[in-house]
Amino acid sequence: MSLSSNAPPSSAADAAPLHPIYAELVTQLAADLSAVTSEPALRTVHARYLGKDGEIRKRLAEALRAAPGPEKRTIGQAGNTALSRGEELFAARLNALHDAARGADLARSVDVTLPGRRTRLGGLHLLTQVRRELESIFAEIGFVVASGPQVESEFYNFEALAMPDDHPARDMQDTFYLQSPPLPGSTGGRLVLRTHTSPVQIRTMLAQPPPVRIIAPGKVYRKDDDPTHSPMFNQIEGLVVDDGVSFADLKGTLLYFARRFFGPSVDIRLRPSFFPFTEPSAEVDVTCVFCQQKGCRLCKGTGYIEILGCGMVDTAVFAHVDAERQRRGLPPAYDPENVSGFAFGMGIDRMAMLRYGVNDLRLLFAGDARFTQMFR
Ligand code: PHE
Secondary structure, eight states: OOOOOSSOOHHHHSSOOOOHHHHHHHHHHHHHHHHOOSHHHHHHHHHHHHSTTOHHHHHHHHHHHHSOGGGHHHHHHHHHHHHHHHHHHHHHHHHHHHHHHHHHHHHOOOOTTSOOOOOOOOOOOHHHHHHHHHHHHHHHTTOEEOOOOSEEEHHHHTGGGTOOTTOGGGSGGGOOBOSSOOOTTOOOSOEEEOSSSTHHHHHHHHHOOSOEEEEEEEEEEOSOOBTTBOSEEEEEEEEEEETTOOHHHHHHHHHHHHHHHHOTTOOEEEEEEEETTEEEEEEEEEEOTTTTTSOOTTTTTSSEEEEEEEEEEOHHHHHHHHHHHHHTTOOOOOOTTTOEEEEEEEEHHHHHHHHHTOOOGGGGTSOOHHHHGGGO
């Protein structure tokens, strides 16, 4: 195939003059064809002049209607000539456009020494990375992962955890209640978005006798929203129940965890606290990972940063569990005479922030790729 010039073929240029009633239209067509530079635009021009309802056929029809009988034949033949001249002009321009495109393709130079384009791999969100790391640290010491629903009944979220109806933690202030009625066959109470992962403690103990050694990560919901609180956040719950589990086991487990997660040089400190479902209860602080206890903005000068709440499982919780097991026709298995346990709960988001120095909780949930890509 030849790379011809843009000039129309000589047959169109040198052709005999057209009948005057078509000559101007064909000249216009030629001008319009050479004005367009793309094939779709070219085809639009084609349709406008040479189509079934195009200008040339319209002119032909008008002229035939107006002409006296003997002239009709001449006018008709001249119309056909005009149409085929138009088609020739169109074909020539189409060729010229194709040739130009091919020429541009051939003229383009390719630098074969350029490196290839890398396929960009996705990555895990920081929170997923941290959750998996927490899971594997606890897996090393025998914990298995458990889970529960985010929509809970009041029984699991509060009642069985020794937070009766009038307990302040059930206040509308910090809980999302659902309007739907309780689930059929459920132990009752309204439905709530779980306010913590502790209901998984209850679900686990209803599902199996001791020994229990679980961690339960997941989303929880509370009605607050500021730079350090989001209405949705992530917790990880721990529960151990067995024969002769002591507070020393709790402390040893948490120290092991803190050193695996923050580094071997950290220490922990336990402060007495209160949770309705543990007794005794404690808040756990870790020595400040930012200032090595010299005192900084992040530990507010105290040298310690709070990381979790914990305690020995309250016997009231065991009593609720066994009562419910009995109601379901299961043998009681959590007699505090035979078993004891500990539980803890921490914020996965908080762990991620401390570990990676993220200063605004909301960054973790905003889905801004610039942020998430920092942790690949
Ligand atoms: N569920 C408690 C909270 O959300 C944390 C906790 C868990 C405390 C287990 C003690 C034992 O604040």
